Amino acid sequence: MTPDGSPMLGDFLDDAAIAALKTPSLAEARGLPASVYTSEGFFALEQRRLFPRTWTGVAFDADLPAPGDAVPVSVAGVPIVVLRDGSGTVRAFHNVCRHRATIVLTEPCRGLKQLQCPYHAWTYGLDGALLATPFWDGTAKSERQPVDAAANGLVPVRCGVWNHVIFVNLADNAPPLEEHVAPMAAGFSHLDMDALRCGYRTSWEFNANWKLVMDNWEVYHHVWVHEGIFERMSDEVDLETGEPYTETVADGSTMILKATARRPERSLDTAADGSTLPPLPSVAGVAQKHGMANAVLPNTTLTLGPSAYVPGIYTPVAPGVTRAEMAWYFAPEAATGPEHEAARGAALDRWIGPTRSKDDQRGIRPQDHRCMELQQAARASPVADDVKFSPVWEAGVRYFQTWLVDRLR
Template sequence: MLDLASLAADLAAVRQPVAQAHGLPSALYTSEDALDLERRHIFHGGWACIGFGKDVPNPGDAKPITFLGAPLLLVRDKDGALNVFENVCRHRGMILVEEARNFGGVIRCPYHSWCYSLDGRLRATPHVGGPGINTHEAVDPATTGLTPVRTGIWMDMVFVNVSGNAAAFDDWIAPLRARWSDFEGRTIHHGGPASSFTLEVNCNWKLAIENYCESYHLPWVHPGLNSYSRLEDHYHIEHPGEFSGQGTLVYNPQLSQNKAFPDFDELPEKWDKAAEYVSLFPNVMVGIHRDHFFAILLEPVAHNRTIEHVELYYTSAEAATGEAFAALRASNAKMWKEVFVEDIFVVEGMQKGRHAPKFDGGVFSSVMDSPTHLFHDWVAARLGA
């Protein structure tokens, strides 16, 4: 059981300047109640990523997603627009869609066959006025469509605000969009099934974010990366209230002796060697390079278990799906998977460590850990500290 009185004091300690602050209290990593608190204040109360546009590529495609208990439905309508609705019939609250599929026509509730267009409109209410009478004055189709969930899409990532109370999506995403304005408006192409993988990790979702934020661990945990990308080649990325992460000044992919992915056209020179890795709070970790992009969606399935959904994108359809790049795509996916797998023992080790009775959240290096503290500070603020 979460002790809210001691939690308030612990969160106040988190919000101190980095040199004096403690990390988030262990209870936020080891308690089911904490995830419930975070569900309300963080995941459903703000913007969070639930999936990708590539999951529903064709008109009529629909994918049900249970997002921390909330049944949602990702749907691409006949005009190609992507919407998210609550995955329940407005009649008796029956779940509408149980598994991903394509709808040639309407979405029919399996209970009483109320039907909804792909854009959410209530299309039919059979027998609602008695046998064979399919309208009734008490059921107004104009006000009884599928319940829309606020949705925003950026870099193929689908974000939702379940509560409906968060700031406008465009305002929320604006800082990262501005930071990566060199990539704005560019089409990215998903690399297909071989560029998509998941990792199941026995840790709280926050530990994955924290680990991704900082470069401090690179020489110890990722010796392969350190061979060409040393600690001193990295810099912090910090935008309070939104995201934090790290950048490198020596991006130099060596997947093949004689072949490389095409770069985005006409990027500024700085991206010849730069790459950036950002945790966009709360649950997506992204990496941008001149020749590819990746996103890792964190799905918290329990307070101590997280699924990482990794998706890799390229700069052209040819690079993403062409046979000529198949081997290179496979090498790139393998390389990133190895890096992400290298992180598992540390996040799982920290999860175990959170059960130490006297661990107080830990202290930060004000030089090396400020992106991590920035995330802790954001969590504390969202939980009301």
């Protein structure tokens, strides 16, 4: 514990536990103990040492389709507003009025010309500039004792948009977003990502720790959890040799689950009427044959299929509660066109089930989240600390856990 009483990594993981996580043999390694998923203290440690220091996904560009659109978000409990300014640029600011520190934007809004604090009506431009402080000195324009506008605009937060995800970073000295995602950039370079359009957007909460999302970045569970979607183990691994048809490519703050050339091709986005979605537009004339499941640590996933791109943002709410934000992007003609409605619906059925509800166990994400809830519940047990990794499938899980520990030291 620090002198001010804040928890430290050593309160949860001693040197032996860290050595067990990092031991060279994956088969002998041991994963993070249950308390890092359940305790308020570890949650506070992450909120203090991890999330304020890294790039964190907070929203999608489709949440801000036009100038003047704005949404309130938060990172590590810090309130932030992201908005699209008059020129179309996405910006982020601390969502705090410079008068007496009140939340300025309380709910998503469209087409704003300016932001106005709900308390005493201090008014800010979409560039954050302080525009008005009505009756500050008793006069309508507060001209007798004007507030120094240059020193009292909304405080900017570093912000960037990458592949339709809006990332923010509270740290002024962190490397740029482009560097954070650089190892993953090549995997998107053959596609015209800017051309994609959002065809569906949803969000929900589930009762599990946010880290279980990244712990789930493996295909070992596919045929059991996603029955009917990933059907045969022979699609995932050479049954003779045990060689999986997916490899984990982890580098820096990125993890990619990438199909090898041997993985059987699938056509998943086919509707009952036989219609299919058009492929994602390519800049190189190269069709995407296989899906790629990408994770930008700590909280963003970007899954790329032949005809849909599905980014997800996972925000810690409490040790045992996570909020999921998901968006589905398609080729522009497929995002909303009625001729593609059936195939679009089939793709969404596969992801979140025909009812589109968070509990529809026919969809991949509700199935995943249910498993995460089972894992969270198990972590109340005194025997939940002995966590093992498959040497064939779960190198990425250990990579993420090691990445986390190294950032909390």
